[in-house]
Amino acid sequence: MGFYLAVKEVWRNRGRFVLISLVIALITTLVLFIAALAEGLADSNREYLSKVDAELFVFQKDVDNLIATSRIGRSKINDVRRVEGVKDVGAIGFATGSLILPDGRQPVNVSLIGVEPNSPGMPPVLTGRTINTLKGNEAVVEERFLTRFGVKVGDDITIKTIQGTKEKFFSIRVVGSTDGQQYQFSPAMFMPFKTWDQIRPQAQKTNTAGELTSNVLAVRLKNPEDKAAMAQNIQNQVDGIEVIDKQATIDAVPGYKVQQSTLNTQQFFTLLIGVLVIGGFFQIQLLQKIPLIGVLKAIGSSNTTIAISVIAQIIMVTTFGVFLGSAVTLLLSVVLPAGIPIVFNGSSVFLAILALLAIGPIGGLVSVRVAIGVEPLIALGLSS
């Protein structure tokens, strides 16, 4: 019965209700774009890290878990490897270089990631082969190289870095490709650790055979469930290091948390605006309907009927709006250029849709309360 009233009212006033649905659709589009952007930006920042096949990361002690600051000497690898419960350890070095594109295009920044063959940190290869030496001039690149820069497996590419005060150019053969592995907003290429050490930008070219250092170590455990205890174990048994898990490593990436919390705050406030808009609209509409509700109650409508009619209306209008907004967003996402870091299939987008569907009923709670409180006596112009 309540549902019948809701449907009739919405249908006979469809102009007005479509209008409010459009507002909800707009809010939906906004919220979904923010969610997708948050997901996309997060991905561009941490994509590689979140995919690394390891549970723990080893940092130099007292560097606030900053990858760029941390230095771990090669000797530590063996120390860590010897800890009971550790399955495998891989050194990872991070640097940035420029990819020189042929035919005069602007050079682009790429992440140079030094890894050890067949160790944690080296992503699985999709096409071509993996790197299998410690110092060959070869690299595995992520798919964006192929799609965005027109690089093919088998090509030689040129990487430029600054060493000392000079620009240095290195020719590297692409031997394989891997899936999306961005790090700090740049497409990543993986190269043998020693090659990486030669190429990476540095203040002074180090010819001396000092100890080879990486930024972090990726640690794979025999029993991944143990990671909290194992982090403590490793830290206790090896000097001068700090061990944290993958999520903590990602959170420590400079700017990552700030950026995510900014976007989450935006999203939260947009949802809040949604709740207020819906709540406000239905509240005003309800206040105008109070005499009618009085009549309906006088002639014997139960509170349940009235409450259902109010809430069903809100749910219909919200659902329609969210559906419309999602459709528009989907359409827009298809026509948007590929460079924009938005990801629509992430869980945050799904959560955003759930939150959007919930704003109707939440915004309408006040209206329901008011509706239930209306006295049937007002139909006769009396009050108790």
Place this chain on the structure above:
Amino acid sequence: MSAILEAKSVSKIYKNGASEVKAVDSASFQIHPGEFVGLVGPSGSGKTTMLAMLAALLVPTHGDVLIDGINLRDMDEKERVKFRRNRIGFTFQSNNLVPFLTVRENVELMLRLNNLYDQDSRKKVDELLERLGLCERKNSLPNQLSGGQKQRVSIARSLIHDPSVVLADEPTASLDSQRAFQVTRLYADLIHEQKKAGIMVTHDLRMCEFVDKIIQISDGKIVSIIDDRETIKAMISCG
């Protein structure tokens, strides 16, 4: 014949902080099947309050109201709501139709509320609408109707579910006198035909031309109950 509706020394006292208003004071009367009663009296005399108590909308401070032998006082709020949609038909002053339902849907509403809506309902509604001269307006929305048409729809709604008692509070207050007569006559005819206990509050003595009994009320007290046709006629003619 036994009464459908019986008021037994019914009183209503409104309390507002320290002040008390005795809106209805020990009123007693009966209404029989097919009897149409006019409740008249000056403004503030307690007519609407009386009607609200008869309609199970307001609980008397003292005394009892019985409809079909059931004492309204014995019901809780939920039962009263059910009782209203079952046994009572309402017509209010004006603007009491659901604006987003058509004429037919407004009338059907009482059947739907009572879970009485079935395939025969359409015919039943159409017949009643025809009786009230609303055949052509079945699919109109209330805002497309004249005041008189709206009140006739209200009357249809108050009768469609076969209630025991039909009540109206100044149903013709917003109509010109010609329309008012027309509507009141139809109302009276239907009450007589369908053997309802009908009660109508009115300011306008002329509308009492169609009633069988006049209850005059002043300051909450019943001053006279007139059920003699000649006396009623005489009363109306001298105003």
